[in-house]
Amino acid sequence: MSNRVRVRFAPSPTGGLHLGGVRTILYNYLFAHHHGGQFVLRIEDTDQNRYVADAEQYIYDCLEWCGLLPDESPLKGGPYTPYRQSERKPLYYQYAQQLVDAGYAYYAFDTVEELEKMRHDLKNEHNPNPQYDHKTRMQMRNSLSLDPKEVVELLNKQTPHVIRIKMPHNKTVSFTDMIRGEIHFDTSLVDDKVLLKADGMPTYHLAVVVDDHLMQITHAFRGEEWLPSAPVHLLLWEYLGWKESMPQWAHLPLILKPDGNGKLSKRDGDRLGFPVFAMDWKDPKTNETTTGFKEIGFLPQAFVNMLALLGWNDGSGQEIFSLDELVQRFSIDRVHKGGAKFDYEKAKWFNHQYIQHAADELLLPLVKPYFEKAGISADDAYMLQVIGLIKERCTLLPDFVQQGYFFFHTPKEIDLASIQAKWEDRKKQFFESWVEILQSLEQWTHDELEQSFNKTMEAHGLKKGDVLLPLRIMLVGGKYGPGVFVIAEMIGKAETCNRVKAALAQLGN
């Protein structure tokens, strides 16, 4: 099968792209590339009410940022064009009609009010969610319950109607899920799902089957939440006469919220303070922006790596994988059945790993915008040095600003209290004379600096423990950062002396 694998990701363009969505994309991508197949992006915009203008472009942007580009898509085109279901609208009717003709589906004329009434009337303690199914359909207004003449009349009058699948009674439908194995359903318990809506658009159920068939999809991955509607799809493949070419299904485990249980939602991110969307999403209706992993400072490689391990591992214990390695090692039978709680701390650990091991040159263009936003600019050579010096203490990209600010500007505030706690007159005298000595220093290198510092220190009868931390705070502002003499070397003589003097002034006598 290795050359014929075709998979698809079929999002509905309704908003931000969720972690779970990206993971589904990733598994699609990995599977396709592992088998030398194609990865198709199909836009499932069949719900005109939920359509959101910029959502499709946003999906492309996310795919591009993640480096998980499809082989075929509405943008890129391909042999099965069009890839937007709204543009395929005329296609679906004939298949729905075919099902009606064969007796597998029927017209239903019930209005929204009538449906509501039925659900309301039948609702009780034992049946909280009445269905439109074999038990109720004969009480409704459809081509099964109505007189054939009346049906023709209604149709001729162009009465709004939908086409529903006629779920068989007492039939067991089974299939083998690639992740979960044999799964069985009793069709009596499944409702007569709408296949074609009154506006002529297909529902997901019809569209997914028709398009997966037409686009020659061989393996279909989707979230576990789709499992209950699998019997509808299975039957559709059969009724349409395509059963032999039905894709193999894999229902991916859910990504759960970190606390408690349940599917991770955007709300959880807001509540717990971490991103859920791949990139910033600005809701055009509310104008509200939700922060994405990109904007909060993740590297796409780290993001993808983290996601790959949320529900899959290769059994070796290795956790850091390049995309190529993932492609090589990914296999669907090592995907877990159980949902995984999202752990933001672990996600940050992945990013930290990637930043630590990334080349300074790679980091430069990513970090620069953050520096610029903080009013910091410098030539690349200098910035590169700074990046190399501080990257191991940066977890997210914006951390570079906090960790590197003092390399570019005098700290806005210094932690005077920490110096003052043990401040003595002889320390003050030491710093005063050291600053003087620095003027005549032959070479401005960290070695020279350290030597002169130590010599002066000893001459004043002081120890490192007495003055090293004060020096750091004077130069850096706080108790952090790389070697203090390296910092002094970097910022230069004038700036070093100025910072020490300024601090001495603030400390008073």
Place this chain on the structure above:
RNA sequence: GGCGCGUUGGUCAAUCGGCUAAGACGCCUCCCUUUCACGGAGGAAUGACGGGUUCGACUCCCGUACGUGCUACCA
């Protein structure tokens, strides 16, 4: 309510009948570093429960519990 799916430390997880139950994150202790971080060494912490099957069950089977998903002219 019904149906589906799931269940190894706080979290991610290995194990495909031999377990003294890996590893990672987080947490704690120590070392390195007279800062922070990195790095290193340790530590606490796990098989939901009850029955089978078996010489032997975390692994297989059955039940129970718990969790979760679905139950729309949304995907």
